[in-house]
Amino acid sequence: MNTKDELPLALRAAYHALHRRSDTRFAEHGVTADQFVLLATLARGDALTQRELATRMPSDPSTVRAMLVLLEKSGYVLRDNHPSDGRARTVALTKKGTAKFQEVWKAGQSIRDQMVNSISASESKTLVVLLRKVAESLADFSRVMTVTPPENRN
Amino acid sequence: MNTKDELPLALRAAYHALHRRSDTRFAEHGVTADQFVLLATLARGDALTQRELATRMPSDPSTVRAMLVLLEKSGYVLRDNHPSDGRARTVALTKKGTAKFQEVWKAGQSIRDQMVNSISASESKTLVVLLRKVAESLADFSRVMTVTPPENRN
DNA sequence: TATTGTTATACTCTATAACTATA
DNA sequence: TATAGTTATAGAGTATAACAATA
Numbered sequence A, B: 001m002n003t004k005d006e007l008p009l010a011l012r013a014a015y016h017a018l019h020r021r022s023d024t025r026f027a028e029h030g031v032t033a034d035q036f037v038l039l040a041t042l043a044r045g046d047a048l049t050q051r052e053l054a055t056r057m058p059s060d061p062s063t064v065r066a067m068l069v070l071l072e073k074s075g076y077v078l079r080d081n082h083p084s085d086g087r088a089r090t091v092a093l094t095k096k097g098t099a100k101f102q103e104v105w106k107a108g109q110s111i112r113d114q115m116v117n118s119i120s121a122s123e124s125k126t127l128v129v130l131l132r133k134v135a136e137s138l139a140d141f142s143r144v145m146t147v148t149p150p151e152n153r154n
Numbered sequence C: 001t002a003t004t005g006t007t008a009t010a011c012t013c014t015a016t017a018a019c020t021a022t023a
Numbered sequence D: 001t002a003t004a005g006t007t008a009t010a011g012a013g014t015a016t017a018a019c020a021a022t023a
Helices: A003-027 A033-043 A050-056 A061-073 A095-107 A109-117 A121-139 B003-027 B033-043 B050-056 B061-073 B095-107 B109-117 B121-139
Strands: A077-081 A089-093 B077-081 B089-093
Touching: A003 A033, A003 A095, A003 A109, A003 B003, A003 B033, A003 B109, A003 B121, A033 A050, A033 A061, A033 A077, A033 A089, A033 A095, A033 B003, A050 A061, A050 A089, A061 A077, A089 A095, A095 A109, A109 B003, A109 B121, A121 B003, A121 B109, A121 B121, B003 B033, B003 B095, B003 B109, B033 B050, B033 B061, B033 B077, B033 B089, B033 B095, B050 B061, B050 B089, B061 B077, B089 B095, B095 B109
Parallel strands: none
Antiparallel strands: A077 A089, B077 B089
């Protein structure tokens, strides 16, 4: 089997390992791995609209909404009317949410350490760069759209 | 923000992009991205027990069972008694399942191409190697276990 | 005793479509 | 017309715990 065929499965296996470890660790703190990502996204970009939040995570707007409802119930986030755009709602961490984020961030420290320590510092940088390129290529739909000429379509 | 802190999110973003693209593409063929991974795992290792299947995917045994029930309903897989181990059941692709796998494999060709073409051939190899190292480090629980000395535990 | 798998159960994430309100 | 968000709805994946059968 060649590299091209292996890359998707290798990516999946690495992510799943990270996700499972994170979920298990974070469960002791009452949040899921995905909820943590949402909190982390808010922590570096208050106060986003739900749509901006979904784009940055990245995730689906309706998925994000379902997550926000849960997190609001726990008192970690607060949704408010947008100051200038009447359609939009801003999302921000509450005090409790900020504290929770910091708590969980610390809880995940050893997992991040373990990941990075398994490879060298320069390899870590390379890995991040390559992952970003791959992610970007997959997000770019336009390239795919132009592959099939109109005359070959049904 | 340093590399250590960025790596988990970069990994997540890349995987999510792949997963969403795959799910959308594969939906036209009646399978999910995760079901495709299961079919692919069976395609290169007939006939596994459910436990072996879960380990290789990787996934949880009860998750795999839920997926198998769905795939069995669609007629893609068949579970049979293990020849020597009375507890175990073997899982194999049916003829229909093999054909479906090949069909979906082709459908995913352009996605795999797009991923690999966004970086050089040597970078692809590097990426796979690094992802495997990271995945392995996260699967290794023993290292974490020994971090906290018994006297510091509650 | 340990392992394989089943069953029951519950929760989160995911996504689509129809809808309201606003830009 | 397009965009932000809501609502209703559904399905898929995830995981735990109690259980039966077998190694």
